[in-house]
Amino acid sequence: MARSLAVITGASSGIGVVFARKLAVEYDLLLIARRKELLEALAAELIALHGSVVAVLPADLTNARDLAVVADRIASEPTLALLVNNAGFGTSGVFWEANLEGQEQMHRLHVTATVRLSHAALKNMVGRNSGGIINVASVAAFVRRSGSASYGATKSWMTAFTEGLYLDLQSVQSAVKVQALCPGFTYSEFHDTMHVDRKGLAPPSLWLRAEFVVDESLKALPRGKLFVVPGWRYRAIVALVSKLPTPLRLAFEAAGSKRGFSGK
Numbered sequence: 661m662a663r664s665l666a667v668i669t670g671a672s673s674g675i676g677v678v679f680a681r682k683l684a685v686e687y688d689l690l691l692i693a694r695r696k697e698l699l700e701a702l703a704a705e706l707i708a709l710h711g712s713v714v715a716v717l718p719a720d721l722t723n724a725r726d727l728a729v730v731a732d733r734i735a736s737e738p739t740l741a742l743l744v745n746n747a748g749f750g751t752s753g754v755f756w757e758a759n760l761e762g763q764e765q766m767h768r769l770h771v772t773a774t775v776r777l778s779h780a781a782l783k784n785m786v787g788r789n790s791g792g793i794i795n796v797a798s799v800a801a802f803v804r805r806s807g808s809a810s811y812g813a814t815k816s817w818m819t820a821f822t823e824g825l826y827l828d829l830q831s832v833q834s835a836v837k838v839q840a841l842c843p844g845f846t847y848s849e850f851h852d853t854m855h856v857d858r859k860g861l862a863p864p865s866l867w868l869r870a871e872f873v874v875d876e877s878l879k880a881l882p883r884g885k886l887f888v889v890p891g892w893r894y895r896a897i898v899a900l901v902s903k904l905p906t907p908l909r910l911a912f913e914a915a916g917s918k919r920g921f922s923g924k
């Protein structure tokens with residue numbers, strides 16, 4: 661019997677690879693990222709292990725032409741069941757000293773690509789009244805820090821956008837589910853790409869394994885849970901910070917910025 665399709669962006673490393681490995685048990689996959697050779701190696705592994713159909717679509721999602729190709733593919737997949745908008749990256753340094761092109765690319769990847777791919781997916785799913793989207797945001801959507809102006813802003817946008825989609829879907833009693841997955845510091849290539857030393861960022865107790873993050877997300881999806889914050893420590897931080905009056909929240913964020921672990 662034909663299996664449903666899960667599409668994962670940022671599937672060449674970290675959290676995206678774990679999503680692919682877990683979802684391959686049940687779904688056929690379409691894997692998207694720039695590094696074709698890594699996608700192909702993962703596809704070969706998953707085909708051998710599970711006999712699933714695993715296609716790769718190398719694409720730079722900050723590039724308008726690549727993004728259009730991916731969106732068209734998602735819109736036309738007849739068995740589309742899940743889209744994981746996971747591709748993302750961080751930068752370090754105060755905003756005015758950071759490379760401007762990098763900041764703009766971050767907005768294109770976290771915001772524009774999420775809009776475009778979610779639109780393609782929902783046009784496809786809502787008519788069939790089934791499917792789901794997981795938008796990989798961050799604890800940084802709730803707890804910001806110095807050196808992450810664009811990152812915090814784009815991840816906050818992702819949570820607000822996902823909440824808007826949730827309300828839209830509820831308004832038509834759709835069975836389609838959306839989730840904003842908000843991990844804290846997670847072991848992956850993320851901080852290597854940023855050239856940041858993990859030890860200086862947070863104590864070991866705050867570091868999460870990507871397997872745990874993905875398990876929490878997939879466990880919550882059938883229940884239609886809108887916000888998923890893996891780990892009780894992060895849930896406590898988010899709950900506390902969200903309730904603080906603005907001056908206190910800013911003081912907390914400023915102190916965390918000095919120590920470097922106000923959330924990622």
Ligand SMILES: NC(=O)c1ccc[n+]([C@@H]2O[C@H](COP(=O)([O-])OP(=O)(O)OC[C@H]3O[C@@H](n4cnc5c(N)ncnc54)[C@H](OP(=O)(O)O)[C@@H]3O)[C@@H](O)[C@H]2O)c1
Nearest residue numbers: 670672673674675693694695721747748845846848849850
């Ligand atoms: N690690 C953390 O501490 C943490 C915490 C909270 C949230 N997150 C979020 O989790 C998501 C996954 O990150 P990760 O931790 O797994 O980091 P990662 O290991 O660096 O993975 C990032 C993925 O995004 C892809 N990507 C980056 N730029 C892209 C582009 N222009 N076009 C297409 N794909 C692109 C990368 O693939 P290519 O380089 O092959 O293109 C890679 O597959 C991100 O959205 C990140 O913001 C991470």
